Amino acid sequence: MIFFIKNRIIYNKHIYEKTKKLCKMKKTTCFETNAIHSQMKRSPLNEHSTPIYPTSSFLFNTAEEAQSVFADEQQTYIYSRLAHPNNDEFIEKLCLLEKAGDGIATASGMAAVFLSLAAHLRAGDHVLASRSIFGSTHLLFTQFLPRWGITHTYVDVDDKNGWKKNLLPSTKMIFTETPSNPGLDIINLEYLGQLSRENDLYFVVDNSFSTPYLQRPIDFGADLVIHSTTKFIDGQGRTIGGAIIGNKEAMEEVHMLARQTGPTLSPFNSWILSKSLETLAVRLDRHCSNAFQLAEFLEKHKEVRSVRYPLLPSHPQYELACRQMNQGGGLVSFEVNGGVDRCMKFENALQLFNITANLGDTRSCITHPSTTTHSKLTSEEKQAVNITDSLLRVSVGLEHINDLLEDMEQALVKSKK
Numbered sequence: 263m264i265f266f267i268k269n270r271i272i273y274n275k276h277i278y279e280k281t282k283k284l285c286k287m288k289k290t291t292c293f294e295t296n297a298i299h300s301q302m303k304r305s306p307l308n309e310h311s312t313p314i315y316p317t318s319s320f321l322f323n324t325a326e327e328a329q330s331v332f333a334d335e336q337q338t339y340i341y342s343r344l345a346h347p348n349n350d351e352f353i354e355k356l357c358l359l360e361k362a363g364d365g366i367a368t369a370s371g372m373a374a375v376f377l378s379l380a381a382h383l384r385a386g387d388h389v390l391a392s393r394s395i396f397g398s399t400h401l402l403f404t405q406f407l408p409r410w411g412i413t414h415t416y417v418d419v420d421d422k423n424g425w426k427k428n429l430l431p432s433t434k435m436i437f438t439e440t441p442s443n444p445g446l447d448i449i450n451l452e453y454l455g456q457l458s459r460e461n462d463l464y465f466v467v468d469n470s471f472s473t474p475y476l477q478r479p480i481d482f483g484a485d486l487v488i489h490s491t492t493k494f495i496d497g498q499g500r501t502i503g504g505a506i507i508g509n510k511e512a513m514e515e516v517h518m519l520a521r522q523t524g525p526t527l528s529p530f531n532s533w534i535l536s537k538s539l540e541t542l543a544v545r546l547d548r549h550c551s552n553a554f555q556l557a558e559f560l561e562k563h564k565e566v567r568s569v570r571y572p573l574l575p576s577h578p579q580y581e582l583a584c585r586q587m588n589q590g591g592g593l594v595s596f597e598v599n600g601g602v603d604r605c606m607k608f609e610n611a612l613q614l615f616n617i618t619a620n621l622g623d624t625r626s627c628i629t630h631p632s633t634t635t636h637s638k639l640t641s642e643e644k645q646a647v648n649i650t651d652s653l654l655r656v657s658v659g660l661e662h663i664n665d666l667l668e669d670m671e672q673a674l675v676k677s678k679k
């Protein structure tokens with residue numbers, strides 16, 4: 263405290279200059295090292311771990327400096343809705359890992375989805391989107407964007423010509439999510455990247471299920487990448503958060519709208535998420551290996567009707583998943599024999615899989631999409647994206663795989679009775 267009061271004159275500038283750029287570190291292309299060693303420059307206290315700056319605004323040393331900052335003659339932190347050192351550290355690190363030019367941290371994944379759409383779409387514009395998308399994103403497309411004169415067309419995952427066929431002169435954006443929630447459909451990013459380039463469209467990809475460790479849509483031409491950081495990036499179910507990262511040109515409008523509308527992430531949540539990125543690679547290695555083993559187990563089980571996991575050879579887009587993902591991710595979707603009653607009995611019989619709407623946690627989680635996350639969809643809409651009454655979505659945690667398989671087995675047996 264005394265330190266800060268004594269140094270008040272230099273504090274404002276000092277913090278900005280110290281935090282605007284990440285620490286200088288040894289140059290490396292290794293994901294894990296970048297995730298751990300990129301950190302905001304240290305304060306004069308020389309702390310080892312990044313501090314949190316829980317402040318809503320920053321001081322100007324003089325009235326003249328305030329005027330000059332507001333006139334864009336010099337840059338400094340002003341007000342935490344506009345920019346904040348903890349948000350900057352988190353986003354600069356995420357950009358480094360995903361090879362993006364710029365980004366923004368948002369208060370939730372849905373704030374990121376909405377901001378990416380609202381920043382680039384105007385009345386009269388049209389969006390081409392993959393049909394299998396998160397329930398709230400679907401509601402944005404069907405119930406809110408039409409209020410502002412923005413239309414969309416969905417393309418089915420198995421309709422190879424659907425994207426080209428449905429292009430309109432007013433099409434401005436391609437929006438996709440891969441793997442999709444909850445069906446784990448895989449969308450061809452290379453194809454859509456090229457189509458977007460040829461037709462001068464913004465290409466937006468929701469990468470929440472993969473994170474930059476498993477898939478980098480920017481390598482395939484995405485302009486903007488969305489994350490619900492609530493999921494694997496947090497990894498312990500502590501925060502709601504989101505991010506948009508992408509190329510500088512596409513991010514410009516996003517920043518302009520965000521400054522005025524304020525979907526800002528709190529410094530505390532940014533601090534947590536930046537720390538979480540340090541362990542993302544090791545966590546995902548375990549999530550993926552557990553999920554793969556669980557998927558193989560379920561595929562052989564006689565009480566299981568079908569299984570979806572991107573890296574199971576039985577997945578309809580298996581080869582595509584192998585091309586664009588490093589590993590298959592932590593989610594497994596499957597159908598049990600029976601309908602809603604059997605699913606509920608099965609969920610209630612599980613002892614290690616928690617019934618919760620979140621995913622990407624250290625703890626294994628299970629959801630029945632038809633009665634929870636996707637319950638607002640009509641029967642026809644559910645049918646179109648294969649959300650049947652028998653479908654369950656599991657987020658495979660970091661527990662020992664033997665315990666998880668044992669728990670699944672006993673619940674499948676118990677729920678049959």
Ligand SMILES: Cc1ncc(COP(=O)(O)O)c(C=O)c1O
Nearest residue numbers: 370371372396443470490492503
């Ligand atoms: C693919 C996907 N995108 C976006 C979201 C929304 O994220 P949030 O809940 O952080 O707003 C979710 C949430 O489950 C999701 O699964």
